[in-house]
Amino acid sequence: MSVRESFAALAGLLWHGSTAKGDFPDWAPRLLLNLRLPRIALAILTGAGLSVAGASFQGTFRNPLAEPYLLGVSAGAALGATIAIIWKPLFSLGMYTVPLLAFAGAILAAFLVYRLATFAGHTQSASLLLSGVAVGSTLTAVLSFLMVTTERDLHTVVVWLMGGLGAATWHKVFLALPVVAAGFSYIVLNAQRMNLLLMGEDRARELGVDSQRTRRNIMVAASVTTAAVVAFSGLIGFIGLMVPHIMRLLVGPDHRRLLPASALFGAFLLLLADTVARTVLAPQEIPVGIITAATGGPFFLYLLRSRRGV
Amino acid sequence: MASSPDSHLPAPFSPPSDRETASPLIYDLRGVEVAFENRRILGPLDLQIRAGDFLGILGPNGSGKTTLLRTLTGALRPSRGDVRLLARPAADYHPLEMARLVGVVPQQFSLDFGFTVAEMVAMGRYAQGGHGLAFRPKLRGLPAASPGLLRGEPRTASLRDDEVVAEVLSKTGLTALTSRPVTRLSGGERQRALIAQTLAQDTPVLLLDEPLNNLDLNHQLEIMQLLSSLHEAGRTIAVILHDLNMAAQYCDRLVLLEEGRVAAEGTPQTVLDPRLILEVFKVRVTVHHHGARPYLTPVWSRDQRLPSDRAAPRVHVVAGGGAATPLIEELVARGFAPSLGVVSVFDTDYLTAERYELEVVSAPPFQAFPIDAIQQMETLLEESEALVVAPVFFGSGNLELLHLALRALEQGHPVVFLDPDSCAQRDLAGGEALALTQAALARGARAAPTVDEVVRLLDQLVAGRA
Numbered sequence: 210m211s212v213r214e215s216f217a218a219l220a221g222l223l224w225h226g227s228t229a230k231g232d233f234p235d236w237a238p239r240l241l242l243n244l245r246l247p248r249i250a251l252a253i254l255t256g257a258g259l260s261v262a263g264a265s266f267q268g269t270f271r272n273p274l275a276e277p278y279l280l281g282v283s284a285g286a287a288l289g290a291t292i293a294i295i296w297k298p299l300f301s302l303g304m305y306t307v308p309l310l311a312f313a314g315a316i317l318a319a320f321l322v323y324r325l326a327t328f329a330g331h332t333q334s335a336s337l338l339l340s341g342v343a344v345g346s347t348l349t350a351v352l353s354f355l356m357v358t359t360e361r362d363l364h365t366v367v368v369w370l371m372g373g374l375g376a377a378t379w380h381k382v383f384l385a386l387p388v389v390a391a392g393f394s395y396i397v398l399n400a401q402r403m404n405l406l407l408m409g410e411d412r413a414r415e416l417g418v419d420s421q422r423t424r425r426n427i428m429v430a431a432s433v434t435t436a437a438v439v440a441f442s443g444l445i446g447f448i449g450l451m452v453p454h455i456m457r458l459l460v461g462p463d464h465r466r467l468l469p470a471s472a473l474f475g476a477f478l479l480l481l482a483d484t485v486a487r488t489v490l491a492p493q494e495i496p497v498g499i500i501t502a503a504t505g506g507p508f509f510l511y512l513l514r515s516r517r518g519v
Numbered sequence: 520m521a522s523s524p525d526s527h528l529p530a531p532f533s534p535p536s537d538r539e540t541a542s543p544l545i546y547d548l549r550g551v552e553v554a555f556e557n558r559r560i561l562g563p564l565d566l567q568i569r570a571g572d573f574l575g576i577l578g579p580n581g582s583g584k585t586t587l588l589r590t591l592t593g594a595l596r597p598s599r600g601d602v603r604l605l606a607r608p609a610a611d612y613h614p615l616e617m618a619r620l621v622g623v624v625p626q627q628f629s630l631d632f633g634f635t636v637a638e639m640v641a642m643g644r645y646a647q648g649g650h651g652l653a654f655r656p657k658l659r660g661l662p663a664a665s666p667g668l669l670r671g672e673p674r675t676a677s678l679r680d681d682e683v684v685a686e687v688l689s690k691t692g693l694t695a696l697t698s699r700p701v702t703r704l705s706g707g708e709r710q711r712a713l714i715a716q717t718l719a720q721d722t723p724v725l726l727l728d729e730p731l732n733n734l735d736l737n738h739q740l741e742i743m744q745l746l747s748s749l750h751e752a753g754r755t756i757a758v759i760l761h762d763l764n765m766a767a768q769y770c771d772r773l774v775l776l777e778e779g780r781v782a783a784e785g786t787p788q789t790v791l792d793p794r795l796i797l798e799v800f801k802v803r804v805t806v807h808h809h810g811a812r813p814y815l816t817p818v819w820s821r822d823q824r825l826p827s828d829r830a831a832p833r834v835h836v837v838a839g840g841g842a843a844t845p846l847i848e849e850l851v852a853r854g855f856a857p858s859l860g861v862v863s864v865f866d867t868d869y870l871t872a873e874r875y876e877l878e879v880v881s882a883p884p885f886q887a888f889p890i891d892a893i894q895q896m897e898t899l900l901e902e903s904e905a906l907v908v909a910p911v912f913f914g915s916g917n918l919e920l921l922h923l924a925l926r927a928l929e930q931g932h933p934v935v936f937l938d939p940d941s942c943a944q945r946d947l948a949g950g951e952a953l954a955l956t957q958a959a960l961a962r963g964a965r966a967a968p969t970v971d972e973v974v975r976l977l978d979q980l981v982a983g984r985a
Contacts (some may be wrong), residue, residue, distance in 0.1 A: 271631065404634075405642050411594060412628045416720065417618030417646030462632035 250379040252483045253476040258389045258438040260475025263432040263449030267401040269424045277435040277449035281318035284348035286439045289314020308440040315436030371496040372443030381441045392434030400464035447502040524793035550600035561586045561779040571752045574757040575770030583779040584759045618646035622722035633700040643719030691715040706733035727758040743769045805874035831856035835903040841867030843909035854944045860896045861888045905933040912945045913952035921955040934964040
């Protein structure tokens, strides 16, 4: 199908619905409606969600290496998804078994990490990072054990772990959308508080921010957002780490600009990467994480070297 | 630092006439103790800070100054006792409420991301509503017992945030650096940006932890003058300072901490007592006065010995009119124990001796020296390694001192004349002083053109004796 035919089919879909007829194959409007458009929507949600979550973790931890998977969300989601894939019959949730267990695993892992790092009501950044690593590697060990002891579903598990948007449906989009929208709104409304938190919890408190509470809430919002997109898109790396850095170089460190800019650019970047992943070796698809890492890494290095000292 | 009459930071209330009795209590600390892991690092301590106070908090390193300040901000909860801010426990305040009442300049902060100076300072507006996109928690009502303190508050809420930011930037001398990234500031500029951020908060109470860190003398004075004008405008200020003289000059009340307790509290005159300073800081100081305020000078000693040590070699100095002061200070610094005399009471050299608590033979001014003074001096001379004659003016009144020097020579005491070449100009006795000096030099007195040379000769003498 040519580009011209695609646009004609899209116009037909918009004016006459999925049964539109015209200067394009009869199946084209239905393909657009049921496959392409949900995939585009999921790419936008995932890219935006991961980027905003990444920016939030980097800001609240004051650590440029922080990423959305910091609290063990990735390992938790992976383990949940793997359990769902291997013991599918045990959970009668139909097509939502994998995403729901992945989401549950991600939330449980993040909760566990947060609890382990909290002593007498205070949560220290260093303890969070360390317990995130510890919980993550423990869960990954369980995951690896499950993978080597199963043969039947190994391929399915590996494909899920690599991440991809190929299985997007409108149902998935409408399940993820409210979670991502809520998390994103909460985080953006706390943008100025995140700016103040960059000066450290003590200083932010002196300036009027309830630091502990704000940081905890932002971490919860970012982790839930991440869990929601990971549950449907699998583990897509790089976006959540690099997009906030790229945007920080372009629009500066102010979260009131940085967060919306990261959401936009993350959505755009993942959509672009997914399109490339889908078409470059068509009909075979490449895992989208390979595209994001292969293009974003050099672009980031270019920015870093051309705008040094920003 | 310009302070315009149409200042955007008006007085929250007028300074009370009788601070001690009429001013409302801002902070009331009773029996406060702070402990970390069962080790007490502050207290037990009582302290009151009243509206309009300009309180200096002093003390050696580790005496609990910062802990005290963090207890006032509610960042630390006392393990015992009561810290009340406007009659309510400080730790019970929501951070936003606290940030509208109390501005804090901490000892350190970090901001590694590249915000500009203006952006950083604008963050100080958060508590006054300059919060951009952010939820604001509903505040529980401020306490009813906030007498006069919060009148018209928030004072700058009607102003645009950028106007307040521009004003505090100009007050802290940062206008030229407005759009520079904080990461590219020098230490002193960062410190001023931090102070500006706190001033943008526009609070009736200011707590500062060593705000002069990293600042050169010019900016130290500017910041203290700025605090002084904020105090004049009615703000309550408590500031931790290391520079005792800065505290004495600007603060109205001082509290001296020692190992977590209040060692002294009161006016600069009462707190900056040399005995107290020696006890708390283990440093000998001498007190001068600058106006009504005390000014401390440490006893500059490049030698391990103090003048009061028994081991310090004793030297008697013929002094008068301030001519011996540089010599005396150098002798003290080099580990000698000089004694002085005979000098008139309140002679400059007499005051020097008093500052260093040296032995001094004195006489009433404008009279011939009494016999017992001369005898007293001869006794001192017996215990001394040498007699040093400072380049004093000689007239009929003190000519006796040169005769005494000649007698000392005859008895075998070493005598050193400092700068004898200028003797002719200092002779107000019609040539007699010059003649006596030349006679002494002819009989073996040593001549030393400089103070350093005197010290070298004395060192030789002491070494020869040992």
